[in-house]
Amino acid sequence: MTDKLELPACPFIYVSGRKCRGHITGYRLYGGDTLADAKKVRLWCSEKYDHAGAVSSFEAKERMEFYPDKLPKDIFDWLKPPN
Numbered sequence: 001m002t003d004k005l006e007l008p009a010c011p012f013i014y015v016s017g018r019k020c021r022g023h024i025t026g027y028r029l030y031g032g033d034t035l036a037d038a039k040k041v042r043l044w045c046s047e048k049y050d051h052a053g054a055v056s057s058f059e060a061k062e063r064m065e066f067y068p069d070k071l072p073k074d075i076f077d078w079l080k081p082p083n
């Protein structure tokens with residue numbers, strides 16, 4: 001285990017344009033067991049979990065799910081297992 005003290009900022013942006021002040025605390029991979037294999041990554045944040053309910057559930061789902069190669073770099077680096 002490596003220390004993950006520096007949690008990446010939540011990438012969620014509200015309809016108003018305000019950025020979520022939470023940090024990423026968890027994730028789930030879909031379509032594969034590793035970040036390299038996964039088709040999508042779903043993120044959870046410290047403030048609003050997966051943000052379901054903040055906007056329409058469809059939009060919230062879209063905003064907290066990323067293709068691995070579309071992840072913000074700090075989050076990608078955080079998710080990537082150390083080699």
Ligand SMILES: [Zn+2]
Nearest residue numbers: 010020022045
């Ligand atoms: Zn958030």
